[in-house]
Amino acid sequence: MIVTRFAPSPTGYLHVGGLRTALYSYLYARANGGKFLLRIEDTDLKRNSEEAVIAIREAFEWCGLAYDGEVAYQSKRFDIYKEYVQKLLAEDKAYKCYMSKEELDELRAEQEARKERPKYDNRYRNFTGTPPEGIEPVIRIKAPESGEIRFKDGIKGDMKFNCTDILDDFIIARSDGTPTYNFVVVVDDALMGITHVIRGDDHLSNTPKQIVLYEALGFKIPEFFHVAMINGADGSKLSKRHGATDVMEYKRMGYLPEALLNFLVRLGWSHGDDEIFSMDDMLRYFDPHDINKSASTYNPSKLEWLNAHYIKSLPYERLAKDMLEFGVDFNAHPKGELLLNILRERAKTLIDMATAANSIINAPQTYDEKACAKFITPSALEILAKYAEILTLNLDAAGYEKITNEFLELNGLKLKDLAQALRVTLTGNSVSPSIFEVLEVLGSSEIKSRISKILKEKR
Numbered sequence: 001m002i003v004t005r006f007a008p009s010p011t012g013y014l015h016v017g018g019l020r021t022a023l024y025s026y027l028y029a030r031a032n033g034g035k036f037l038l039r040i041e042d043t044d045l046k047r048n049s050e051e052a053v054i055a056i057r058e059a060f061e062w063c064g065l066a067y068d069g070e071v072a073y074q075s076k077r078f079d080i081y082k083e084y085v086q087k088l089l090a091e092d093k094a095y096k097c098y099m100s101k102e103e104l105d106e107l108r109a110e111q112e113a114r115k116e117r118p119k120y121d122n123r124y125r126n127f128t129g130t131p132p133e134g135i136e137p138v139i140r141i142k143a144p145e146s147g148e149i150r151f152k153d154g155i156k157g158d159m160k161f162n163c164t165d166i167l168d169d170f171i172i173a174r175s176d177g178t179p180t181y182n183f184v185v186v187v188d189d190a191l192m193g194i195t196h197v198i199r200g201d202d203h204l205s206n207t208p209k210q211i212v213l214y215e216a217l218g219f220k221i222p223e224f225f226h227v228a229m230i231n232g233a234d235g236s237k238l239s240k241r242h243g244a245t246d247v248m249e250y251k252r253m254g255y256l257p258e259a260l261l262n263f264l265v266r267l268g269w270s271h272g273d274d275e276i277f278s279m280d281d282m283l284r285y286f287d288p289h290d291i292n293k294s295a296s297t298y299n300p301s302k303l304e305w306l307n308a309h310y311i312k313s314l315p316y317e318r319l320a321k322d323m324l325e326f327g328v329d330f331n332a333h334p335k336g337e338l339l340l341n342i343l344r345e346r347a348k349t350l351i352d353m354a355t356a357a358n359s360i361i362n363a364p365q366t367y368d369e370k371a372c373a374k375f376i377t378p379s380a381l382e383i384l385a386k387y388a389e390i391l392t393l394n395l396d397a398a399g400y401e402k403i404t405n406e407f408l409e410l411n412g413l414k415l416k417d418l419a420q421a422l423r424v425t426l427t428g429n430s431v432s433p434s435i436f437e438v439l440e441v442l443g444s445s446e447i448k449s450r451i452s453k454i455l456k457e458k459r
Contacts, residue, residue: 093141098131140172155225227291263303328357371420376425
C-alpha cells in the first residue's frame with residue numbers, strides 16, 4: 001500500500017509551495033487506495049509556534065485535504081529517537097564526538113585556507129582514549145568514507161553522489177541530547193510506514209545522508225520524488241513580493257480552494273492541454289512520475305482566471321455559504337439567488353462579488369464624484385423623475401427592458417440618456433451588471449426610493 005506524508009515545520013504559516021507538495025502527496029495516496037499522513041516536525045522547540053500549527057490544520061481543512069489518523073508531533077517522540085540513537089551506538093554504527101567548538105573553528109579555518117569544503121574530519125571516529133573534561137559529546141553516524149550513494153528519483157531519474165564529496169560523519173544527536181532533522185525524519189518515515197516521499201528539491205542534498213541512516217538502522221528506503229521549486233515571474237524563488245504566499249491569505253483575498261488546488265497542481269504537472277481539474281480529475285490523472293523536472297512559474301493571472309471559472313460553476317448553495325464570510329447573506333434577500341447568479345458572471349474573486357453585491361443590496365450613501373459629474377446632469381435628473389412615474393409593477397429583466405424601451409421611444413430618448421444615470425442612482429457608481437438585471441433584483445418600489453433620494457440630493 002502506498003503511504004505518503006506531509007511534514008511541515010510549525011515555524012510559520014503554510015506556504016503555497018508546501019500546499020502543492022501536500023496536494024501531490026495526497027493525490028498519489030488517495031488515487032491508489034493508500035494513506036496520507038500529516039506530521040508536524042516541531043523538534044525546534046525555540047522556534048515552534050502554536051499559531052502556525054493551527055494555521056496549517058486550518059489550511060488543510062479549507063482545502064479539503066483530509067489526512068488519515070491523528071496528527072503526529074515529533075516533539076512527543078523524543079524517547080523513540082533516543083532509543084534508536086542508543087541502538088546505533090551499541091552496534092558501533094555511531095559514536096560520541098568530543099570535538100570542542102574551538103577545535104571545529106580551527107579545522108574550518110585550515111580547510112578554508114586550503115580552499116577545501118569545510119567538513120568534519122572524523123577525528124573521534126575510532127576514539128578510545130579518556131574523554132576530555134567539560135565537553136558534552138554530540139553523536140555522529142559512521143558514514144561511508146568511500147564509494148557512491150545511488151538512488152532513482154521518481155522525477156529526476158538516476159541520482160549519484162560521491163561519498164567523499166558530500167559526506168562526513170554528520171551529527172545525529174546534539175550535545176543536549178536532541179536529535180537532528182535528518183535522523184528524526186528517517187526514524188519517523190520508517191516507523192510510520194512511508195513508502196513514497198514527495199518533497200521539494202531543496203531537500204535533495206539531505207537524501208544521501210538519510211539513505212545512510214536508513215541503511216544503518218536496517219529500514220527499507222522509500223521512493224523519493226524531489227519536486228522543482230516554484231519561481232516568481234522574474235525567475236527568482238517565489239516570495240511575498242510575487243503575491244500572497246500564506247495559504248489562508250488566499251481565502252481572505254476571496255479565492256476558492258478548488259481554484260487554488262487546480263492552480264497548484266498545474267505548477268509542475270500537466271495532462272495534455274487540460275487546464276481545468278476537479279478533485280476527481282486530479283485523482284484520475286495525477287502521477288508523480290509525470291511531474292516536470294524544471295521549476296514552474298507562478299502566474300497570478302492564471303489563478304484569477306481559474307477562480308473566475310469556479311465562481312461561475314459552483315452551486316449557488318456553496319457560494320452563498322462562502323459569501324457569509326465576506327458579509328453578504330444572499331439568502332436574506334428575496335432575489336438573492338438571482339443576484340448571485342448575475343454577479344458570478346463578472347467576478348474574479350469573492351471580494352469582487354461582495355463589493356458588487358453590497359452596491360446593489362444597500363442603497364448608496366454616497367455617489368462616485370466622477371460618475372456624478374459625468375452622468376447626473378440636470379437633464380438626466382429630469383429623465384429619472386419621469387422614469388420613476390412608470391414604475392408601478394415588479395417585473396423581470398425582460399419586462400423592465402420592454403417598459404424602458406417604450407419610455408425612451410415615447411420621450412425621444414436613447415438608452416445612453418438614461419442607463420448610466422440610473423446605474424449611478426441605484427448603485428452609487430457607473431459599473432454594474434446589466435441595468436435591467438439590477439432593476440429586476442431591486443424591484444420598482446426600491447428603484448423609485450433610490451431615484452427619490454438622488455433627486456433630493458442633486459436637484
